[in-house]
Amino acid sequence: MRTISRVTAALATTAVLLTTAGPAFAQPIESPTETTTTPFATPNTDDCPFATSPPPAIDLSEVPAPGETVPPPLPVPADAVGGAKLGQCGTVTPDGAPPLPADISATGWVLSDLDSGDVIAAKDPHGRYRPASTIKILLALVALEELDLNTTIIATAEDANTEGSAVGIGKGGVYTNFQLMQGLVMASGNDAAHALAAQLGGDARTVAKMNAEAQ
Structure with a gap:
């Protein structure tokens, strides 16, 4: 409960940050003729490409330093946490759900209810991804x-x-x-x-x- 209360406090602090004055950060200048488009198609994960290890590193911050060893992957549980449906690797949505927004570019994600913890929708929820x-x-x-x-x-x-x-x-x-x-x-x-x-x-x-x- 202590950790939960601290997480709640952290989230509450963030909410305060959103409504208080802070440092001015540079924002990109948008052209009036610019249109918003999907940056790229969401990668297909139906075949579980990241079931045991994460995608290739995208920059040096994700590469172990010289002399460091890569920890071995944790074993994949026989039964997926959350049940068989969340054991799937593609997009998981409830019956009757509307189409997902077209501009989601994340390879894997989970949408859950903050109060109950119930998972509402997900994509490759148990894929191995860097934090x-x-x-x-x-x-x-x-x-x-x-x-x-x-x-x-x-x-x-x-x-x-x-x-x-x-x-x-x-x-x-x-x-x-x-x-x-x-x-x-x-x-x-x-x-x-x-x-x-x-x-x-x-x-x-x-x-x-x-x-x-x-x-």
């Missing part, structure tokens, strides 16, 4: 427990140049941990994650804390 942005919630839980949201930090070049998604932190910029949490949770900024992790003892120690929290 990506969802793991930032785990970092947020650790940061919320250890850091003062009012503390200010000066961003480093390492923060600003962190590979992957970024919220726009600049070297020498002054930010509160509250703002870094905005960038972490609302924009999935790897630069914000790096700045928070630096205060938690660095990347390796922060990952260890996250693993301990998950355990």
